[in-house]
Structure formats: C-alpha cells, structure tokens
Amino acid sequence: MREIHGLTQLEELVGEELGVSRWHTVTQDQVLAFAASTGDQQWIHVDPVAAAAGPFGRTVAHGYLTLSMIPFLTKQVYRVVGLRMVVNYGLNKVRFPNPVPVGSQVRDRLTLLSVTESERGHQAVIGHRIEVDTPDRIACVAETVSLLVE
Numbered sequence: 001m002r003e004i005h006g007l008t009q010l011e012e013l014v015g016e017e018l019g020v021s022r023w024h025t026v027t028q029d030q031v032l033a034f035a036a037s038t039g040d041q042q043w044i045h046v047d048p049v050a051a052a053a054g055p056f057g058r059t060v061a062h063g064y065l066t067l068s069m070i071p072f073l074t075k076q077v078y079r080v081v082g083l084r085m086v087v088n089y090g091l092n093k094v095r096f097p098n099p100v101p102v103g104s105q106v107r108d109r110l111t112l113l114s115v116t117e118s119e120r121g122h123q124a125v126i127g128h129r130i131e132v133d134t135p136d137r138i139a140c141v142a143e144t145v146s147l148l149v150e
Helices: 006-011 028-038 048-052 063-068 070-074
Strands: 002-005 017-020 078-081 085-095 105-118 121-132 137-149
Touching: 002 006, 006 078, 006 105, 028 063, 063 070, 063 137, 070 105, 070 121, 070 137, 105 137
Parallel strands: 002 078
Antiparallel strands: 017 105, 085 137, 105 121, 121 137
16 A cells, blocks of 8 residues: 655646556346345346346446545555545546446546645545456446545
8 A cells, every 4th residue: 555645745746646446256146136236136237147148248236336446545655654544535427337347346446636625625636547356347447536534
C-alpha cells in the first residue's frame, strides 16, 4: 500500500496513477448477498440455470456491486496519512461497459484527477477503472469524490 503524507504530497500526485489493487474473485455468494440486501433479484445475477442460457452464458455481478467494491479495492492501493477523516462525498461519471461474470477476477486501477480546496476541507477526485481478468476488459469506470479533512 502506498502511503501519502498529507495534502501537500497528495496535491503533487494529481494526474498520476496511484496504483492498482490486488485481484479479487467475484463469487456467486457475494452476488447473492448483494441481491438480498438491495432487492435486485434479476435472473442474470441470481439464477445460474437461467443465466447459462442467457446472453452472458453464466451469472454476472450487478453493476452496482462492482461499483460498491471501490472502497474495498482502494484501501489496498493508498492512504493519506495525517488526516482527521476522509468521507465519501459522491460520484461523478459512472459507466459499466462490460459485465463481470461470476468466478472472474476484478481489480481497480486508480488515478488522482484533482485535489481542490472546499468549505469543509479538500475534495479529491479519483478515477477508477475496474478491470476484469479478461484482456482489455473494463467492467466499471467511475470518478469518486472524497472530502478530506485535516
């Protein structure tokens, strides 16, 4: 994990790739737990028999499950030392260009897009590219906005 010491050092990294997380295998149990907690029981996620005959040949993770893995994957890549707190502030762009088949692996590639001062602290915008273990496949692209308070 990369340690960044304070906002000054973070600001120096704008435009750079912060790193890449480890691979994480997406399991059917994980998909089922997400379906149960969100109520999204669409057959392409929860019914392996029906999904085998469907467009992807097997069950696939929810797009929002893939998006929700960003905090888990980000913690493997970097942290800013010396802050009082970091709070999720929102999202800018989010797209799901490719499915994540159950049993495949994903990882997150992070790029620091900006750091700007705000009323409550600083806002950092991170670009995320969640890659699937199939060559050149991107499952999710998103920009997260975090509030950083010293």
